[in-house]
Amino acid sequence: MVSAVIERKREHEAPAADKAGVVGSHIDIRGVSHRFDLKEGPLPVLDDVSLDVKPGEFVALLGPSGCGKSTLLRLVAGLEPPSDGSIRQDGRSITRPDPSRIVVFQDPTLFPWRTVWDNVALGLQARGVLSRERSRVDEALSLVGLSEFAKTHPHQLSGGMAQRVALARAIVNEPSLLVLDEPLGKLDSLTRLAMQSELVSMWQRTGFTVLLVTHDVEEALFLAQRVVVFSERPAKIKADFEVDLPYPRHRGSPRLAELRHHALGLLGLDATW
Amino acid sequence: MSSATLTSTGVVPPGAEAAAPAAVAAPAEETRRARTSAGNPGVWWSGAIAALIWIAVGAVTRFIPNASIGFTEWNLTAEFGTGTALVGGLLLALAVIGPRLGAVAPVRGSGPWLIALAALTAVWQLLTAKYAVLPAPFFAPPQALVEVYLDDYARLADSFWNSLKLLAHGFFLGAAIGFLTGVGMGWSRVVGYWVHPLVRFIGPIPPTALLPLAFFFSPSSYAAAVFLIALATGFPVAVLTWSGVASVNRNYYDVARTMGASEWFLVLRVAIPAALPQVFVGLFMGLGGAFSVLVVAEMMGVKSGLGWYLTWAQGWASYTNMYAALIIMALLCSGLITLLFGVRDRVLSWQKGTLKW
Structure with missing residues (x-):
């Protein structure tokens, strides 16, 4: 299979300039390969992945389960160094985790011993700036519409509310890159649809770059400006195309159906479409 | 039957007539019940x-x-x-x-x-x-216990106080050392490498078996008693703290690290709070252990304490005094467990469905 980074002509610019405060990161992934050293021998998970993400761009990484997309996110977040290749954020090499790149995982992973407010305050507290910037916690909570739940503990929240708290905990750090690892994967379908729209409006209001890993074709097409399709493990980039639709998008739009057919074809699943 | 025929001759149809008294009776019944449960609750x-x-x-x-x-x-x-x-x-x-x-x-x-x-x-x-x-003399009626309390209250109160002091010293020392050991073992590879075998080797020994050593190495006999209680407390606390820290969800660390948390933040604000439920299990086991060595710890070297009182009373076959001290000891232990449950409920109030003591 040929891994081809399709050269694209950008039909609409990533909306970065007019956003409040935050400027999105430019992420440059160049020739990244990664393998896990298991007892049975090395297991390659990423194979020569190159990807250039513009500041403020919303990019979805689409691929079959377990193909290595999430590993790529861990490398971008700086939680692990890549075996080969380089990842740069605004020209600087990524070597360790940094609050300018925040990850939201599939599980909300809220700290059960902290109230909602204290969970959102985590990043500010970790960097020792909480006493100065308490108001940012309140702002983040109201942005996700959970102000009145500030004093509750995570076990009292529904799945969707917990994931919204996780989002608030991420954006309170004013990241320039938001890394989303199937953040809506475990939500029921109605909550999921609502949260997709919320994600888009949050991204439009702030201006960070978004890398979204998903295995849901509709989700990728509804949210992202650009969709990168991965192959089976070891993951290679199979295709990279624009979703040339303005926001707010309509789920029933015929162009979306066309693109879905295209994407499913790339994943080898277009027989039923 | 005859009444039905009688009334049926009247203006009121029989069905309505039959329903009416029931409708009147129902509110009366209700008020009577309400009075019993609220206004006049009756006899307990x-x-x-x-x-x-x-x-x-x-x-x-x-x-x-x-x-x-x-x-x-x-x-x-x-x-x-x-x-x-x-x-x-x-x-x-x-x-x-x-x-x-x-x-x-x-x-x-x-x-x-x-x-x-x-x-x-x-x-x-x-x-x-x-x-x-x-x-x-092996058994005594209740009035004999009352007599002991009346005659010997000064010595019993003194013993109670001294046992409480000894337990507190030993328990807090053991819990602190056990907690720090457990966190160290769970967090640091080096500490784990060196301390884990020691804990595995020494921990399971019944602390009372170390009595002679404790007395030899301790500067005073009181210190030896504290050491024994601390040992009995420390082992379960260390093991459970260790397992608590080691089993913390890895994703908690990832979340905190991506947000710029330092190593200290990860230990103090992530690992320890996440391990606290386990730590409390260890503290309960440690407290039980402390009670069980109290009598032995007080057998030597102290001149007052409930365990000492038990041994002393048995020494001259005054089982009545022994029972009296036993009851006080039961109240002391139960009281301390209740206290620990209170602390746990306060500290772990974020947990759902915690067991009530």
């Missing part, structure tokens, strides 16, 4: 039955003569009989009048227990003082 029946049994205990104590075997003579028998009968009388008054004053609600649920306690006291009285089925 289980309390009243308990009261009658307590009065019976008084009568049994007072009027059945004590069995006389050898030199054994139980003092305070008449006083105990009068006392229990008086308690029964007061309880009866409470059971009858209390509900009207709304004074029964907090104790209402314990009625069956009051009955059981009264019955047990009666059996105890009959088996010991009255018929000597359980003979002296």
Whole structure:
């Protein structure tokens, strides 16, 4: 299979300039390969992945389960160094985790011993700036519409509310890159649809770059400006195309159906479409 | 049948007539029930039955003569009989009048227990003082315990206080060392490498087996007693803290690290709070361990304490004194466990469905 980074002509610019405060990161992934050293021998998970993400761009990484997309996110977040290749954020090499790149995982992973407010305050507290910037916690909570739940503990929240708290905990750090690892994967379908729209409006209001890993074709097409399709493990980039639709998008739009057919074809699943 | 035919001749149709009295009766029934449950709550029946049994205990104590075997003579028998009968009388008054004053609600649920306690006291009285089925000096009737409390309260209070002090010293020292050891083992690879085998090797030894060593190495006999209790507490606390820290969800660390958390933040704000439920299990086990070595720890080197009192009373076969001290010891241990549960409920209030003691 040929891994081809399709050269694209950008039909609409990533909306970065007019956003409040935050400027999105430019992420440059160049020739990244990664393998896990298991007892049975090395297991390659990423194979020569190159990807250039513009500041403020919303990019979805689409691929079959377990193909290595999430590993790529861990490398971008700086939680692990890549075996080969380089990842740069605004020209600087990524070597360790940094609050300018925040990850939201599939599980909300809220700290059960902290109230909602204290969970959102985590990043500010970790960097020792909480006493100065308490108001940012309140702002983040109201942005996700959970102000009145500030004093509750995570076990009292529904799945969707917990994931919204996780989002608030991420954006309170004013990241320039938001890394989303199937953040809506475990939500029921109605909550999921609502949260997709919320994600888009949050991204439009702030201006960070978004890398979204998903295995849901509709989700990728509804949210992202650009969709990168991965192959089976070891993951290679199979295709990279624009979703040339303005926001707010309509789920029933015929162009979306066309693109879905295209994407499913790339994943080898277009027989039923 | 005949009444139905009679009324059917009237203006009111029979069906409606039959329904009417029922409709009138229903509200009356309702108000009566409401009065019983709120305005006039009636008698607290289980309390009243308990009261009658307590009065019976008084009568049994007072009027059945004590069995006389050898030199054994139980003092305070008449006083105990009068006392229990008086308690029964007061309880009866409470059971009858209390509900009207709304004074029964907090104790209402314990009625069956009051009955059981009264019955047990009666059996105890009959088996010991009255018929000597359980003979002296190995068994003593309740009035003998009352006598011990009246005669020896100063020494018992002193012993209580000293045991509490010793337990507190040993428990806090052991819990602190065990906690730090556990966190170190769970967090640091180096500490784990060196300390884990030691804990595995020394930990399971019953602390009392180390008694001679403890006395040899400790600067004072009190320090040796503290050391034993600390050892009994420290091992379970260390092991459970370690397992708690080691089993913290890895994603918690990833989340905190991506947000710029330092190593110290990860230990103090992530690992330890996440491990706290396990730490408390260790603290409960440690407290139990501390109780179980208290008697041995106080056997040597101290001159006052409940464990010391037990040994001392057994030394001159005064089992009555021993029972009296045992009851105080039970209250002390139970009180401390209750206290620890209180602390746990406060600290871990974020957990759902915690067990109530």
